[in-house]
Amino acid sequence: MNSQKVALADCNSFFCSCERVFQPQLMNRPVVVLSNNDGCVVSRTDEAKALGIQMGAPYFQIKDFCKRNNVAVFSSNYSLYGDLSRRIMKILAEWVPEMEVYSIDEAFLSFTGIKEEMLTDHAQKIRETLLQYTGIPVSIGIGPTKVLAKVANVVAKKNKLSTNCVYNLFENKNEDNILRKFPVEDIWGVGRKTAQKLSFHRIFTAYDLKYSNDKRIERTFTRPIRNIVKELRGQLCMELDLSAHDKKQIISSRSFGKPVFKMEDLQEAVAHHVSTAAEKLRKQKSIARAILVFIQTNAFKNTPQYHNSATITLLSGSSATNKLIKSAFCCLQEIYKTGYEYKKVGVIFMDLQKKSETQLDLFQMHDSAKDEVLMQVLDHVNATEGKSTLKFAACGIDPFWKMLSKMKSPNYSTRWGEIPKVNQ
DNA sequence: TCTGGGGTCCTAGGACCC
């Protein structure tokens, strides 16, 4: 029998909570944070949810509504959220022997070994500490598997007052009562398509899925769903992933703030994306052996549509921005067509490999020693003097296509010049 | 005027080989 105990700590309305840390007057006021380009809503506080603002709602559609209802609106400030996330994970790590950082605002914690009667108390202490040290509220769900810990977390979040943001399934004598009220589409790993298919089989709740016919599930559904069924039954099949992995692909892409038609403008954007992605690539000490460039028109607009992509294989791999820009331009050349109004462009580095594990091949062209030094200097300057202090001319000086970010809060915790001042 | 971005995993099916 599985004796594992898993907790899922998940920050409440994380991006909004980050904004509130530095503007406490926003407590109890509805707050939303927008995606890049101020496109749509990606984080909402309970007050904003109560007003009926939906996740993913396009901002231009709800702008007036927000004004009328005194909603505080922010552009996303990822350096702020990233920094607070790092602090939160560091604190969490001090409380448990093992944890898996699952996303910017979530971590699975191993509670195995803690006495059953102490679980809730332990979670409450973690919650209090995080709130005190960072100002960020979290909810914690506890169960015998990841899927059930996720379920418990949803229960905690939906009943903040009665649970004080901690819900422990081990304390519940009749777990099935919870599962009966839990819609199948809210289960972690069940998306829209699968929920549709499940409802066709008359499976509507987590309870239905837990007690569904094994043979039918085996026949009809894929492995991830079969694993979810097992986890709902308390059978652990998703272990905590403790190792910090290197990324297997690195993407950089953005929608344009304005329509773009010309090749030169696309090139500037592509050079910019390659620079961003290559910096991440070098940070994890890897090289890319394939690069993909894609371009898209605006699918929401009633204009001629076109989207395409091209890939180039780099035999020996590279992490040198200048070399990668050249390859990316070749891809772009291949797919660019005049006469279209482009909305988005992006690059993907694929087939990544650790630099140290690269097979040296006499006949292949590796990054030259000169490039290596150039990249080292580039990264060093940008790390110490600020992002994009030094960049390739191909990226342009002041790109007109750059994204909108009209309501961004200061980098309170990552830039000396923007640290909040305390009144004398 | 204005609708995000960055990831992972899985599977089906094609290509290829013997």
Add this chain to the structure above:
DNA sequence: TCTGGGGTCCTAGGACCC
């Protein structure tokens, strides 16, 4: 005319996540 079957590897695309 008739033209196997099984295995592996790779890739594109689907589905899902936050």
